[in-house]
Amino acid sequence: MHVCAAAVSSCRGAFVCEQPCINGSTNVEAEARRHGSRGNTETKSEKLKGSCKRTLRGTTTGLPEGWTLTPHHISLPKMSWCSSLRGSKFRHVFGKAATREHSYDGVPITHSVHDNHYCSANPCFIAVVTECTAGGCFLVLPIHHTGRVVPQHPRVCGHRGRVLDIKWNPFDDYSIASCSEDCTVKIWDIPAFGLQQNLTKARKTLVAHSRRVAIIEWHPTAENLLLSSAYDYKVLLWDISQAGAVILHPVRVILMPVHHRYPSEALLLSVSFNSDGSRLAVTSKDRRVRVLDPRAGKILQVSSWKSHRANKVLYINGLKMLLSTGSSSWRHRQMVLWDAEDLSEPLYEEDLDGSAGVLFPFYDPDTHMLYLAGKGDGNIRFYELSAEKPFISFLNEYRSVLPQKGLGVMPKRGLDVMGCEVFRFYRLIAVKDLVGPLSMIVPRKKSEVFQEDLYPPTAGNHAAVTAREWLLGINRDPVLMSLNPEIKPENPYAEVSSANGRLRPIAFMLAPPAAVETGDQDIIELAFLEEQLSYQDAKYPEDDLSEWQPDGTQLPLWTHCCEPLETPPPPSDQELLQAFYRQQDRIRELRMELTQKEVRILQLELEIKNYRNHMRANF
Numbered sequence: 001m002h003v004c005a006a007a008v009s010s011c012r013g014a015f016v017c018e019q020p021c022i023n024g025s026t027n028v029e030a031e032a033r034r035h036g037s038r039g040n041t042e043t044k045s046e047k048l049k050g051s052c053k054r055t056l057r058g059t060t061t062g063l064p065e066g067w068t069l070t071p072h073h074i075s076l077p078k079m080s081w082c083s084s085l086r087g088s089k090f091r092h093v094f095g096k097a098a099t100r101e102h103s104y105d106g107v108p109i110t111h112s113v114h115d116n117h118y119c120s121a122n123p124c125f126i127a128v129v130t131e132c133t134a135g136g137c138f139l140v141l142p143i144h145h146t147g148r149v150v151p152q153h154p155r156v157c158g159h160r161g162r163v164l165d166i167k168w169n170p171f172d173d174y175s176i177a178s179c180s181e182d183c184t185v186k187i188w189d190i191p192a193f194g195l196q197q198n199l200t201k202a203r204k205t206l207v208a209h210s211r212r213v214a215i216i217e218w219h220p221t222a223e224n225l226l227l228s229s230a231y232d233y234k235v236l237l238w239d240i241s242q243a244g245a246v247i248l249h250p251v252r253v254i255l256m257p258v259h260h261r262y263p264s265e266a267l268l269l270s271v272s273f274n275s276d277g278s279r280l281a282v283t284s285k286d287r288r289v290r291v292l293d294p295r296a297g298k299i300l301q302v303s304s305w306k307s308h309r310a311n312k313v314l315y316i317n318g319l320k321m322l323l324s325t326g327s328s329s330w331r332h333r334q335m336v337l338w339d340a341e342d343l344s345e346p347l348y349e350e351d352l353d354g355s356a357g358v359l360f361p362f363y364d365p366d367t368h369m370l371y372l373a374g375k376g377d378g379n380i381r382f383y384e385l386s387a388e389k390p391f392i393s394f395l396n397e398y399r400s401v402l403p404q405k406g407l408g409v410m411p412k413r414g415l416d417v418m419g420c421e422v423f424r425f426y427r428l429i430a431v432k433d434l435v436g437p438l439s440m441i442v443p444r445k446k447s448e449v450f451q452e453d454l455y456p457p458t459a460g461n462h463a464a465v466t467a468r469e470w471l472l473g474i475n476r477d478p479v480l481m482s483l484n485p486e487i488k489p490e491n492p493y494a495e496v497s498s499a500n501g502r503l504r505p506i507a508f509m510l511a512p513p514a515a516v517e518t519g520d521q522d523i524i525e526l527a528f529l530e531e532q533l534s535y536q537d538a539k540y541p542e543d544d545l546s547e548w549q550p551d552g553t554q555l556p557l558w559t560h561c562c563e564p565l566e567t568p569p570p571p572s573d574q575e576l577l578q579a580f581y582r583q584q585d586r587i588r589e590l591r592m593e594l595t596q597k598e599v600r601i602l603q604l605e606l607e608i609k610n611y612r613n614h615m616r617a618n619f
Helices: 005-010 024-034 041-052 467-471 518-534 573-618
Strands: 094-097 119-121 125-130 136-142 155-159 163-168 175-180 184-189 204-207 213-218 225-230 234-239 252-255 268-273 280-284 289-293 298-302 308-316 321-328 333-339 348-353 359-364 369-374 380-385 392-398 406-409 421-429 434-441
Touching (some): 119 163, 163 213, 175 225, 225 268, 234 467, 280 321, 308 359, 333 359
Antiparallel strands (some): 175 184, 234 252, 380 392, 421 434
C-alpha cells in the first residue's frame, strides 16, 4: 500500500491514507504549494521529504520504533509484545488465618520487652513463653490440641528468672532448650503424650554465663550443638551430649569486642548460621553486621554502611547473601541485602515504612521466599529473592488489625503439602491471649496432587555430623528429605527410648488405626504404662516386679460394657487425635475435682475436730 505524504501531514491521528499516489514528487510539490511555500520548489520538496521521514504516533509526531515513513509508502514491521512483569509461580500466594477454634486461646503470653519470638513449633508440639508471678515458665501444647487452654495446664517451670528464648531441637522433636535471666540454659525432655504435670527437672543445665542469657540457637547440621549469647558479651557453643546433669565448660568461647566507653554496644541482637554452620552472622547494639568463624572465634567481616542501622540479620542460604533489617538515617524501617563475601557495600536497599517496631525476617530456601513481619503491627510482607538484579521482587502482603508480639515457624516437614501450604506462622497476639496459626497458600487447581515444584527436597530431622566432627573442621550440608506423602522417609523415628518416661516414636498416632501392627500395638501399650508409672508413686521397684500379685486394689483399665477391642476405632486420624485429647482433658478435670474434694474433706475434718473440742470444754 502506498501512503501519500500529503495525507500523512494533513490527516492528524491517521497513519494510512488510502488515496493512491500517481506521482510521489507531484504530491510533494502540491503539498508545498498548499502550505503557501515560496521560493525554490525543489528545495522545499527536499525539505518536505526530510520532514516526512519523521515518525508519528497518534496525534503526536512519533511512530513506534522500526516504522519508516517515506513519500511513497510506510513499512509495518512485525510487532512482538513482551510483558514487563516478572513471572513467578508465587505471585498469588496469600495468607490464610486459622479460626479461633483452630487456634490456641487463653494463653497468657509473656510481658517481656526483648525482641525475641517467645514461640517455637515443630510437627509435634508448640511452646510459648508465658507470664508467671515468680520465676520463669513456658507452655508446651500438642500441635493438634487447639481451642481453649485451661489456666491450670501443666508448664515447664524450672527457671528462677524470666524465660527469654526457647528453641526446639531440629533433630529431636521431644527436646527443647530455654534460656533465662537466671544466667542458665536448660535442656528439657517432653513426654510423647505431652505434659501431665509441671516439669521442674531439666535433663541438662548449662552454667557458664555471668549475666542473663538472651539468645539461643541450635546448629543447623551438627547434632547436640547449641549456641548461647548473654549480656556478658560472650557467645558460647555447648555440646549437650557431655556426661552429667550440669555442664560447666563450653566447647567454644567467642568474645565480642567491647569498647571501653560504650561496652553495651557489644550486646548481640540476633544470630544466624549459614546452611552448613561454618559461618555465623550477628548484629549488635552498634547496629553493624558481622560475620564470624564460630570454630576459631574470629571476626571475618564488618559492615561499615552508615545509612543502615541493622537490628536483625539472616543468612540467605543458596544465594550466598545476607539480609538485614533495621532503620535508615531517616528512622524508616529498612531492609538491606548484602553479598555474604563482601560487606563493604550493600547489593540492595529499600525503605519500607515509618513504623517503629522491629522487622523479623524469615527465609524459605526451598522457594526463595522472604517474609518480613513487624513487631507491634499485623502486617507480613512476602518477597521473592533471586541471584540477579533487582534481587528482590515484592509479591503480596498480609494485613491484620491484631498486632503480633512474636512469631513461631513450623518446619517444612510439618506443613500441609496436600493443601499447597508453603509456610506457616504462629502469631502471638498478646492483646487477645491468642496464638493464631497463619498459613501461606499457593493456589492450585489440583491441590489433591502433590506439587513437586513447590516442595523440593528439604532439610530433614537427621543430623549431618556430630558435634565432635564439626569441631574437628568437617562441614556438611543438611540431610535432605522428600515431602511427598507417598515416599516414606528413611528410618523415621526409629529409635525407641524409654528413659525418663519418654517415648520417641509417635508415628502410630498419625497412622490409620488399621495400619497399626502387632508390634506397634505393644509399643502403644508400653508407652501408656510408662506414662502412667512416671506420674504415680510406685509401690514396687520398676526393675523388680516378680513378687507382684493382683489384688482388689487394682482396677481394670476400662469401665465400659465392652472391652476396648470391641469398640470401633475412630474413622479418621483427626478424630482419633481429638478423642485422645478429649480424654486427656477429662482426666485433668477429674483430677482437679478430686483435689477439691480432698480439700473439702480436710475442712470438714477440721470443723468436726473444733466441734469436739468445743463440746469437751463446755460440757
